[in-house]
Amino acid sequence: MLNERSLAISQECGDCPIRHKAVCARCETDELERLEEIKYYRKFEAGQTVIWSGDRMDFVGSVVSGIATLTQTMEDGRTQMVGLLLPSDFVGRPGRSSAAYDVVATTDLVMCCFRKAPFEDMMTRTPHIAERLLEMTLDELDAAREWMLVLGRKTAREKIASLLSIIARRDASLHLRRSDGPIVFDLPLTREAMADYLGLTLETVSRQISALRKDGVIALEGKRHVTIPDMERLLEEAGDDADGGMLA
Amino acid sequence: MLNERSLAISQECGDCPIRHKAVCARCETDELERLEEIKYYRKFEAGQTVIWSGDRMDFVGSVVSGIATLTQTMEDGRTQMVGLLLPSDFVGRPGRSSAAYDVVATTDLVMCCFRKAPFEDMMTRTPHIAERLLEMTLDELDAAREWMLVLGRKTAREKIASLLSIIARRDASLHLRRSDGPIVFDLPLTREAMADYLGLTLETVSRQISALRKDGVIALEGKRHVTIPDMERLLEEAGDDADGGMLA
DNA sequence: CGGGGGGTTGATCTCCTTCAATCAACGTGG
DNA sequence: CCACGTTGATTGAAGGAGATCAACCCCCCG
Numbered sequence: 001m002l003n004e005r006s007l008a009i010s011q012e013c014g015d016c017p018i019r020h021k022a023v024c025a026r027c028e029t030d031e032l033e034r035l036e037e038i039k040y041y042r043k044f045e046a047g048q049t050v051i052w053s054g055d056r057m058d059f060v061g062s063v064v065s066g067i068a069t070l071t072q073t074m075e076d077g078r079t080q081m082v083g084l085l086l087p088s089d090f091v092g093r094p095g096r097s098s099a100a101y102d103v104v105a106t107t108d109l110v111m112c113c114f115r116k117a118p119f120e121d122m123m124t125r126t127p128h129i130a131e132r133l134l135e136m137t138l139d140e141l142d143a144a145r146e147w148m149l150v151l152g153r154k155t156a157r158e159k160i161a162s163l164l165s166i167i168a169r170r171d172a173s174l175h176l177r178r179s180d181g182p183i184v185f186d187l188p189l190t191r192e193a194m195a196d197y198l199g200l201t202l203e204t205v206s207r208q209i210s211a212l213r214k215d216g217v218i219a220l221e222g223k224r225h226v227t228i229p230d231m232e233r234l235l236e237e238a239g240d241d242a243d244g245g246m247l248a
Numbered sequence: 249m250l251n252e253r254s255l256a257i258s259q260e261c262g263d264c265p266i267r268h269k270a271v272c273a274r275c276e277t278d279e280l281e282r283l284e285e286i287k288y289y290r291k292f293e294a295g296q297t298v299i300w301s302g303d304r305m306d307f308v309g310s311v312v313s314g315i316a317t318l319t320q321t322m323e324d325g326r327t328q329m330v331g332l333l334l335p336s337d338f339v340g341r342p343g344r345s346s347a348a349y350d351v352v353a354t355t356d357l358v359m360c361c362f363r364k365a366p367f368e369d370m371m372t373r374t375p376h377i378a379e380r381l382l383e384m385t386l387d388e389l390d391a392a393r394e395w396m397l398v399l400g401r402k403t404a405r406e407k408i409a410s411l412l413s414i415i416a417r418r419d420a421s422l423h424l425r426r427s428d429g430p431i432v433f434d435l436p437l438t439r440e441a442m443a444d445y446l447g448l449t450l451e452t453v454s455r456q457i458s459a460l461r462k463d464g465v466i467a468l469e470g471k472r473h474v475t476i477p478d479m480e481r482l483l484e485e486a487g488d489d490a491d492g493g494m495l496a
Numbered sequence: 497c498g499g500g501g502g503g504t505t506g507a508t509c510t511c512c513t514t515c516a517a518t519c520a521a522c523g524t525g526g
Numbered sequence: 527c528c529a530c531g532t533t534g535a536t537t538g539a540a541g542g543a544g545a546t547c548a549a550c551c552c553c554c555c556g
Contacts, residue, residue, distance in 0.1 A: 072397045074487055080400040082393035093386055100390060127375060134382045138341055141385060142348060144392035145330035149320045151399035152328040152447025156544065191503065199400025204544055206504055223503065223552095239322055404512065439535060449513060454536055471520095471535065 011041070016112070021088035022062040023136065026128040034126075038118045042111045044068075050091070050103040050111070057099045059113045060092030066109035067188045070101045071196060081197040083140070086170065090136055094120050106188060151199045154239055159198040160208045161238035164218065168228055183228040212237070259289070264360070269336035270310040271384065274376040282374075286366045290359045292316075298339070298351040298359070305347045307361045308340030314357035315436045318349045319444060329445040331388070334418065338384055342368050354436060399447045402487055407446040408456045409486035412466065416476055431476040460485070 013019060013032045024035055041064070044050055050068060051057055063085050070083035082101060085091060091103060091111065114122075123129050150162050171185040187194075191209075195202040212218050217237055219227040228234055261267060261280045272283055289312070292298055298316060299305055311333050318331035330349060333339060339351060339359065362370075371377050398410050419433040435442075439457075443450040460466050465485055467475040476482055 070393075072393065074397070074401065076487075078401045080397040082396045095383065095386075101393070124375075127372075127378070130375070130378060130382060131372075134378060134385065135343070137382060137385045137389060138343075141389045141392060144389060144396065145318075145320070145349070147396060148330045148392065148399055149322070149328040151396055153322065153326045190501095201545060202503085203505085203546080207544090210504075239324075438533095450535080451514085451537085452512060454534095455512095458536075 012036075013039075016064070018062060018064055018088040018112075022112075023090055023129055023132050024062075026132045027126070028128070031126055031128060034122065035114070038114050038122070040113055042113055044105040044109040044111070046105055046107050046109075048105045048109075050105055050109070051099045053099055053102045055099050056097060057092055058097075058116050060090070060094065060116055060119055061111045061113035063087050063089045063091065064110040064112050066105060066107045068103055068105050068109055069189075069193065069196075070103055072101055079196050080199065081193065082144070084197070089140075090133065092116070094123060094133075106190075106193060156198075156200055156204050156208050157211065157237065158239045159200060160194075160205065160212060161217070161234055162240070163194060163198060164212075164226065164228070165231070165234050165238050165240070168231065168234070183231060185226055187224045187226060260284075261287075264312070266310060266312055266336040266360075270360075271338055271377055271380050272310075274380045275374070276376070279374055279376060282370065283362070286362050286370070288361055290361055292353040292357040292359070294353055294355050294357075296353050296357075298353055298357070299347045301347055301350045303347050304345060305340055306345075306364050308338070308342060308364055308367055309359045309361035311335050311337050311339065312358040312360050314353060314355045316351055316353050316357055317437075317441065317444075318351055320349055327444050328447065329441065330392070332445070337388075338381065340364070342371060342381075354438075354441060404446075404448055404452050404456050405459065405485065406487045407448060408442075408453065408460060409465070409482055410488070411442060411446060412460075412474065412476070413479070413482050413486050413488070416479065416482070431479060433474055435472045435474060 013024065013036050016022075019025070024032060027035065042061070044066075053072070065087055068085040068091070069081050070085060071079050071081045073079045083089075085103070093100070094116070097116075123133070150159055154162060167185060167187070168183045172183060189197070191202045191205045194200075195205045198205065209218075209220070213220050216229070217233055219229065221227075261272065261284050264270075267273070272280060275283065290309075292314075301320070313335055316333040316339075317329050318333060319327050319329045321327045331337075333351070341348070342364070345364075371381070398407055402410060415433060415435070416431045420431060437445070439450045439453045442448075443453045446453065457466075457468070461468050464477070465481055467477065469475075
């Protein structure tokens, strides 16, 4: 296991980049002060495992920066990614003592953690936290269900296009770009991780990405840097409504 | 659209079969009284659509009896079931005005409904409801993620075995049977509905069920009546941990 | 220079889909 | 009562999308 550097950083909640999107989004300043007392930061390096499925989990927390994956593994080694954790996403389940999934940092990762007991205690006394957590959980449930359609019914090409459009969309919302004009981003996942997300093999992922490139749906510089000249076109390839999908 | 008989039944919450599992599970008697004032029952016949994706949704509610499905459909007609609604399950999302999925009654169905505005209002003033809803939503999220593994990584045979074991397990918990001895139940879904749940074609479902029957993993009387002589065996076929799975 | 991680591409195989015929159960109207 | 259509299900034959096995490339790093 690699070296984990705790407490390498510390931050005022007021300056926090995920202040308005995480579980704490609705908290008033006094509530934030109490959270500030029990929070602590943890850093993980790319590739490091945050927690193993089945392990005792005595904390919950939010992704502050970086990307992590939630995966499930069968005894014979087949793995399926069941969630992609981006900044502001919440890790852990109040009321459960052991982790249900493997959590792995795919990039360098910073998390804002709370020990479980104090957090649960605070949740019962702070409706703003519970409200926000419910909202976030409902969003995740919607995302999981959208992904079930991808996994169950889409072709390999459509799966790739779906993944690219999800990444493109969240990237656009992060950088506040205009919606016309080409979209450019770096893939945060290896081909293998994409395969685990999409229920494919990495070879098929590679082939379909090449095919989309040949067909001009995307352009690549290097392996990871993607340009989407026409988002409409990509959405068509994904089999989605051209107008941008179901979650308005 | 078929005739929907509203108000055909009315019931005291105290006698309600889902009293201890639904959103209202944690409510005190006084809270229950207030819920009782705003609730109303709706009945649907087997095959009837409860709500269409995209439609305005001015109520939320719980399944009291019967079974409904949550499905997503692509423009070309491919459909994926994203949830199976059993008694006590919750339908609708507070804070959202239109339905995200098609909800269809697969058997005769009774729902306990609340108009959305009064319910949301009550939710903010009754932590017991919000707490329970969060817990139920987290459970659904776990179920959705478990299903992502099934859809993404399991073979057709494993998918069928997984579906059968899920139905068997919930049936066992409903009838409070001992866990040894054979398990017997009726399939609540057609072959086509199973296919939509599993991301398969109905022909493949039929073939794999026949194969499991030939191999003695299950026994069939008619098309729907299933006997599981050895649950351990079925779980092995599903590719699950023999000890009964991940959600302890 | 060797080695390893990440990625691409090719050849072959196989599991599942697709298309199609058939069947059993059921209801309906002549 | 029987012919007929319908709905749900089973089974067969053929084809294809993606998996599998394998070779090879590129780039970085020790």
